[in-house]
Every structure is written in structure tokens, then in C-alpha cells.
Amino acid sequence: MSEINNTTIPEIATIEEIKDEIVDVKTFYLSFDERKGGKAPQFKSGQFVMCTVFGAGEFAVSLPPSPENDRFHLTVRKVGKVTDALHELFAGDKVGIRGPFGNGFPFDEIKGKNVIYVAGGIGLIPLRSSIMHVMQNKEKFGRILLFLGARTPRELMYQYNLKDWKTAPGFETYITIDNPVPGWDGENGFVHTLLKKVDVPVKDTIAFVCGPPIMFNAVIKELTGLGISEESIVSTLERHMKCGIGKCQHCSIGRTLVCTDGPVYTYRQIKTLGEQI
Ligand SMILES: Cc1cc2nc3c(=O)[nH]c(=O)nc-3n(C[C@H](O)[C@H](O)[C@H](O)COP(=O)(O)OP(=O)(O)OC[C@H]3O[C@@H](n4cnc5c(N)ncnc54)[C@H](O)[C@@H]3O)c2cc1C
Structure with missing residues (x-):
């Protein structure tokens, strides 16, 4: 996510699509509102972001492979307050993203x-x-x-x-x-x-x-x-x-x-x- 460096203030992203993976696990396809149609974000494998579900809180979530366009995704298991709230959202709803954080895998x-x-x-x-x-x-x-x-x-x-x-x-x-x-x-x-x-x-x-x-x-x-x-x-x-x-x-x-x-x-x-x- 080289060109994204929002470590303290969440950047707003829209949920574009939600895919059911397995029981209690969904993948959320997102794009940043301010960079729609822009360059694809670059992620370092093994890093993570903090995802804000407004009104519920923030949680850590692993980054996916770098996407080919401006749309990226996060796969989340519903286990508690914030992830439960995320699973209640629909396409069109907004979340906040801070990051990327962490060291990543040693390629x-x-x-x-x-x-x-x-x-x-x-x-x-x-x-x-x-x-x-x-x-x-x-x-x-x-x-x-x-x-x-x-x-x-x-x-x-x-x-x-x-x-x-x-x-x-x-x-x-x-x-x-x-x-x-x-x-x-x-x-x-x-x-x-x-x-x-x-x-x-x-x-x-x-x-x-x-x-x-x-x-x-x-x-x-x-x-x-x-x-x-x-x-x-x-x-x-x-x-x-x-x-x-x-x-x-x-x-x-x-x-x-x-x-x-x-x-x-x-x-x-x-x-x-x-x-x-
Ligand atoms: C680097 C990193 C990457 C991650 N990547 C992913 C990912 O890609 N996808 C994903 O789904 N998750 C991921 N997680 C895990 C996710 O961040 C946690 O599950 C997070 O705590 C969920 O927040 P929550 O508010 O929904 O649940 P929480 O309320 O934080 O509950 C999480 C778990 O803790 C237990 N718990 C809560 N409160 C207590 C308590 N007082 N005492 C004992 N147990 C308690 C709950 O029963 C539940 O099992 C990652 C975590 C880290 C650190």
C-alpha cells in the first residue's frame, strides 16, 4: 500500500461487494472514496490494516494480495463486537482504513x-x-x-x-x-x-x-x-x-x-x- 500512509486517521472506503466464504466468514470488497479509478494500492504480504466500523470500533485485519485495480478486499470472521457489526453492513456502506502496519513476510x-x-x-x-x-x-x-x-x-x-x-x-x-x-x-x-x-x-x-x-x-x-x-x-x-x-x-x-x-x-x-x- 505504498502510496497510502494513513497511520492515524482512517481513510474512508466504500464496501462495493460482499462475498460469503464459509460460515461466519465474509470477504468485503472495498475501494477508497478519494482514489476511485486511481492507481491500484500496493500491499506488502503479511502486513495488516486497522478497519473501523463506525459506531462499533476498530480491529486488525490482514491485507490481501495487491489488487490489479483500485478495489481491494479483506476477509473477516465474525467473532466479537466489531466484526459482528461489520458483518451487518451492506454494499454501499462505509468503513475506515488505517495502515498499512507491521513487518510483512520475509521474501x-x-x-x-x-x-x-x-x-x-x-x-x-x-x-x-x-x-x-x-x-x-x-x-x-x-x-x-x-x-x-x-x-x-x-x-x-x-x-x-x-x-x-x-x-x-x-x-x-x-x-x-x-x-x-x-x-x-x-x-x-x-x-x-x-x-x-x-x-x-x-x-x-x-x-x-x-x-x-x-x-x-x-x-x-x-x-x-x-x-x-x-x-x-x-x-x-x-x-x-x-x-x-x-x-x-x-x-x-x-x-x-x-x-x-x-x-x-x-x-x-x-x-x-x-x-x-
Ligand atoms: C495482525 C492481525 C491480523 C488479523 N487478520 C485478521 C483477518 O484477516 N481476518 C479476521 O477475521 N481476523 C483477523 N485478525 C483478528 C481480529 O483482529 C480479531 O478477531 C479482533 O479482535 C476482532 O474484533 P471484535 O471486536 O470483532 O472481537 P473481540 O470482541 O475483540 O473478540 C475477539 C475474540 O476475543 C474473545 N474475547 C473478547 N473479549 C474477551 C474477554 N474479555 N476475555 C476473553 N476473551 C474475550 C472473543 O470471544 C473472541 O473470540 C487479525 C488480528 C491481527 C492482530
């Missing part, structure tokens, strides 16, 4: 490496922009693998992307559903079990992992057990954010502020913080 450092993505449920939201970046620059990376787990087939995020990714050359997609259900003829079991079934590259590999705590811990155990180092495992930390600019300390964990130092950390850093994900 320069991982050039030439194999890239593994492991996502559980809506953990695919923050990882998707990284996946798209890597796919668009495939020649700069080695093998690219996605391991995705969801409770049921209906809870698989971004089904339209998954359809394309499954057939994309140079991209390996492995999907599992927790328990067998009629009509699903793919893999069953938790996502970490897939890592045992595939010839996963270990040397010169970086792994991006996002998902609920129980999944995260099981995946870390598997990846480190395979020999992938703690410095080569990357994740994003979620903490309650208020200011987004390192002032209010709401998101501090020990010496780090997730809004400015993060949200992207290596597993080695997360362990050093003594953080229980």
Missing part, C-alpha cells in the same frame, strides 16, 4: 528456497497473499507446497483459489478434512498428519504456518521432527491491537510489540518470547 531472505505453507481453517487468510506472491514469482523459489486442513469440506476457505491452485503447475496442494463425511473422497485427519504422507523437502526450506493453537503446535512438532529449523518456520501472531503504531502497548508480548515488530515472527523468536500460541 528477499527466502529466494531460492522450497516453500511450505501449512494452514488450518481461516489460517489461510493471512497466508494467501504470501502464496499468491510466491506463485507469481515461481522461478525464484524451489518446490512450493500447500497443506491445508479444515473441519469439513464446507469450511475450506477460498474454494475458488483452491480449484486453481490444485492444477497450477509447480504448486503442490494437499488438503485434508478432520473426519470422513459423505461426498468427500480426499484425505482425512488433522493437517499435520499430511506432512507424514508427503515427501516434504527439508534442506533449504522455509515453512509458513498459520492456524489454531492446537494445530500450530502439532505442525511445529512435525516440521522440527523432519529437521526443519526453528528459524525456518514463520508464523503470524495475533494480539488485540488498538493503535497499530507502537504507542498503546496493547499488543506487547515481553519486549516485542506485535503491531510494529510483527506480526510475522520465526518460531525461534516466538519461543524466545515465551509465547504460547
Whole structure:
């Protein structure tokens, strides 16, 4: 979002379209009122913005892949006061956007490496922009693998992307559903079990992992057990954010502020913080 630098005052955006993704998760397509028809905003994968729902409050939300035009989107799960209020809005309603904030994913450092993505449920939201970046620059990376787990087939995020990714050359997609259900003829079991079934590259590999705590811990155990180092495992930390600019300390964990130092950390850093994900 290089040309946008509204870190303290929300910039007004209009909701142009709302897409239902899975239960309680919607994608909101937005455009900034003052830049309609202007240059496409440029986002750094892994960064986030603060989204204001007027009358309800603000919450942190991951940025999507950079759009091709002035329209961008945010995917949001309804979990509390502000996200509930956002889900009540309609196309034509306004929200405020502040940002971008945070460090983003370390693409320069991982050039030439194999890239593994492991996502559980809506953990695919923050990882998707990284996946798209890597796919668009495939020649700069080695093998690219996605391991995705969801409770049921209906809870698989971004089904339209998954359809394309499954057939994309140079991209390996492995999907599992927790328990067998009629009509699903793919893999069953938790996502970490897939890592045992595939010839996963270990040397010169970086792994991006996002998902609920129980999944995260099981995946870390598997990846480190395979020999992938703690410095080569990357994740994003979620903490309650208020200011987004390192002032209010709401998101501090020990010496780090997730809004400015993060949200992207290596597993080695997360362990050093003594953080229980
Ligand atoms: C960097 C970053 C990126 C993010 N990206 C996304 C994204 O792309 N999409 C997305 O949907 N979310 C994202 N989130 C998460 C989102 O910001 C939070 O879910 C946010 O708190 C929602 O605000 P809310 O007011 O709707 O819910 P809140 O009221 O803040 O509630 C959020 C959760 O906290 C629990 N909670 C609330 N109050 C209490 C309490 N007093 N004690 C214990 N638990 C409580 C609720 O039960 C709920 O599970 C991101 C967060 C961060 C930090």
C-alpha cells in the first residue's frame, strides 16, 4: 500500500461487494472514496490494516494480495463486537482504513528456497497473499507446497483459489478434512498428519504456518521432527491491537510489540518470547 500512509486517521472506503466464504466468514470488497479509478494500492504480504466500523470500533485485519485495480478486499470472521457489526453492513456502506502496519513476510531472505505453507481453517487468510506472491514469482523459489486442513469440506476457505491452485503447475496442494463425511473422497485427519504422507523437502526450506493453537503446535512438532529449523518456520501472531503504531502497548508480548515488530515472527523468536500460541 505504498502510496497510502494513513497511520492515524482512517481513510474512508466504500464496501462495493460482499462475498460469503464459509460460515461466519465474509470477504468485503472495498475501494477508497478519494482514489476511485486511481492507481491500484500496493500491499506488502503479511502486513495488516486497522478497519473501523463506525459506531462499533476498530480491529486488525490482514491485507490481501495487491489488487490489479483500485478495489481491494479483506476477509473477516465474525467473532466479537466489531466484526459482528461489520458483518451487518451492506454494499454501499462505509468503513475506515488505517495502515498499512507491521513487518510483512520475509521474501528477499527466502529466494531460492522450497516453500511450505501449512494452514488450518481461516489460517489461510493471512497466508494467501504470501502464496499468491510466491506463485507469481515461481522461478525464484524451489518446490512450493500447500497443506491445508479444515473441519469439513464446507469450511475450506477460498474454494475458488483452491480449484486453481490444485492444477497450477509447480504448486503442490494437499488438503485434508478432520473426519470422513459423505461426498468427500480426499484425505482425512488433522493437517499435520499430511506432512507424514508427503515427501516434504527439508534442506533449504522455509515453512509458513498459520492456524489454531492446537494445530500450530502439532505442525511445529512435525516440521522440527523432519529437521526443519526453528528459524525456518514463520508464523503470524495475533494480539488485540488498538493503535497499530507502537504507542498503546496493547499488543506487547515481553519486549516485542506485535503491531510494529510483527506480526510475522520465526518460531525461534516466538519461543524466545515465551509465547504460547
Ligand atoms: C495482525 C492481525 C491480523 C488479523 N487478520 C485478521 C483477518 O484477516 N481476518 C479476521 O477475521 N481476523 C483477523 N485478525 C483478528 C481480529 O483482529 C480479531 O478477531 C479482533 O479482535 C476482532 O474484533 P471484535 O471486536 O470483532 O472481537 P473481540 O470482541 O475483540 O473478540 C475477539 C475474540 O476475543 C474473545 N474475547 C473478547 N473479549 C474477551 C474477554 N474479555 N476475555 C476473553 N476473551 C474475550 C472473543 O470471544 C473472541 O473470540 C487479525 C488480528 C491481527 C492482530
